Amino acid sequence: MFYTGGISFNFSRNPYYRSSYSYAATHSIPGYVPPGYNALRTTLLQRKKAHVDRLLKPIKDFWVKNGVSIVSDGWLDPQRRPLINIMAVSDGGPVYIKAIDGSGEFKDKHYIARVLRDAIKEIGHEKVVQVITDNANVMKSAGALIEGEYPKVCFGCYNTKKVEVDKKMPSSHGYxxxxxxxxxxxxxxxxxxxxxxxxxxxxxxxxxxxxxxxxxxxxxxxxxxxxxxxxxxxxxxxxxxxxxxxxxxxxxxxxxxxxxxxxxxxxxxxxxxxxx
Structure with missing residues (x-):
């Protein structure tokens, strides 16, 4: 429930949380001790991450063979924080990479380019075929910086009406x-x-x-x-x-x-x- 239900690790410190497990233990599984704060943040979280990585391996194998597209978009969460989503999309399916909190950042072309550049490095530039963002002017300007550093990576912008793709996109992708x-x-x-x-x-x-x-x-x-x-x-x-x-x-x-x-x-x- 901590990893999929969005519950804070601090909740494990709540005395009512611990007493609920104690009650369950005395009635069905005597002696059971619930996971503690440190275990939830370290060993158990590492095991969960390793399990997710194993599930994602078949999808990531497509990245090496056929390439992957990085898709990025900005939005506001319920706390009104400006977030930038990073996803990797391939024939194997979409994979959520991370969300970056842009609070307090001046979101000019250099900041956006740095965010996308870090995503390319994290995935591996040799696997990335293209980067797709929305069609805001700052995104287009950031795309020019990305293409200057990674000439083999195409940069495209989208809106609700059309997708604009760099002219370097191979003609075989036209259809x-x-x-x-x-x-x-x-x-x-x-x-x-x-x-x-x-x-x-x-x-x-x-x-x-x-x-x-x-x-x-x-x-x-x-x-x-x-x-x-x-x-x-x-x-x-x-x-x-x-x-x-x-x-x-x-x-x-x-x-x-x-x-x-x-x-x-x-x-x-x-x-x-x-x-x-």
């Missing part, structure tokens, strides 16, 4: 990136809606219409890619539509409809809202 562009294109409306909903601003009254618009935009992107007319059948769209509707059915409540109907800018949709 793969076309598929990535397509995936980003039809999932962008879903992502955009999630970003609007995942804010502290009130948006309950907008969810109903946003959901309808999102489904329409996803269909438009898929049909445009497949060259179909609006009344044509698409097996792929049928699968995506069923997934979206299933999710909406689980989450939709009468409260969404009520909030939508009371929104003065959306009264035109009131009738269709009630019909549903």
């Amino acid at each position: 793969w990136w076309d598929r990535v562009d397509y995936i980003l294109e039809f999932t962008a409306p879903i992502y955009d809606m999630m970003r609007v909903a995942d804010t502290e601003k009130p948006c309950l009254h907008l969810v109903y219409e946003m959901w309808d618009s999102m489904i329409k935009n996803v269909k438009v992107a898929i049909y445009r890619h497949e060259g179909l007319e609006d009344d044509d059948y698409s097996s792929f769209w049928s699968v995506v539509y069923d997934i979206l509707i299933d999710r909406w059915t689980k989450n939709c409540t009468p409260l969404h409809c009520l909030a939508h109907s009371l929104n003065p800018r959306r009264e035109v949709f009131f009738t269709s809202c009630l019909d549903r």
